[in-house]
Amino acid sequence: MATSSNTPVQLAREQVRLLLFYEHLSGSNTRQAADRINLLIGPGTVNQATAARWFQKFKRGEVEFKDSPRSGRPKVVVEDELLALVKEDPRQSSRCLASRLGGSQRTINRRLHDLGFLWKQPIWVPHVLSAPQLQARAEAADNLLSYRRTTSWLSNVITGDEKWTLYVNYHRGRQWLKPGDSGVPTPKGELRPKSHF
Structure with missing residues (x-):
């Protein structure tokens, strides 16, 4: 390849790799290959590190001069x-x-x-209640507030010690929320007595 000394030649990468392959077959080492190509084509055409990398590929039997396909930049999210x-x-x-x-x-x-x-975590709500259940709760709360409290009302309170097992376990997973948003509310699990038969 004859070139005039004052007209630098621009080669594609595949062409430079082909020259490196020729130098490799000729028995040149990486320094000699880079120096000869830079002298022939122009300074800065190839450096010794690039020559060494391609010589390693040639020794492994890889003789493909084109770039291997890359995954490229990730898709732009709309x-x-x-x-x-x-x-x-x-x-x-x-x-x-x-x-x-x-x-x-x-x-x-x-x-x-x-x-x-x-x-972040969404808010908990007590339970999934129907409209009649919500109304019944409101009425019960109203009755308790209006109830005349004397010492005798304590005798009407029933307490107990029972074990409850949650059969409906809702998972309160995180959500993408803006500051101040409560998100999709997650109901607490329904309480059902566990029966042994």
């Missing part, structure tokens, strides 16, 4: 899609959101924090 998923179910972890959106977990965490979301 803010609207992320907000829609969090609104749909704020209990989804950043790992789950990342797998659904195709981004990295770190990116999802950063985007959610940038949007003002925090990963």
Whole structure:
């Protein structure tokens, strides 16, 4: 390859690697290969560390001169899609959101924090009560407040010592919430007596 001394040649990386392969087959060491290529093509075309790396590949039988495919940058997370998923179910972890959106977990965490979301526990509510049960509780509380309290009312209080087993255990998992939001309330477990038959 003849070049004039004052016209530097720009080679693609694959072409430089082909020259390194030629030097490797010629029996040159890495310093000699880098010096010869830089002298022929132009200073800074290849350094000794690059030559050494490719010589190692050639010794292992790897003779592919093109770059191996890379995974590239992570997919850009679209803010609207992320907000829609969090609104749909704020209990989804950043790992789950990342797998659904195709981004990295770190990116999802950063985007959610940038949007003002925090990963925190929601509020507990006593139990899942129907409208009649809520009304009955309100009436019972009203009756107790209006009850005339004398020393005799204590004799009507019944106490007991029973063991209760929770059959419905709700998991109060964390949620993505903005400061001041209470999130999706999680009911406490229903109490049911455990029976032995």
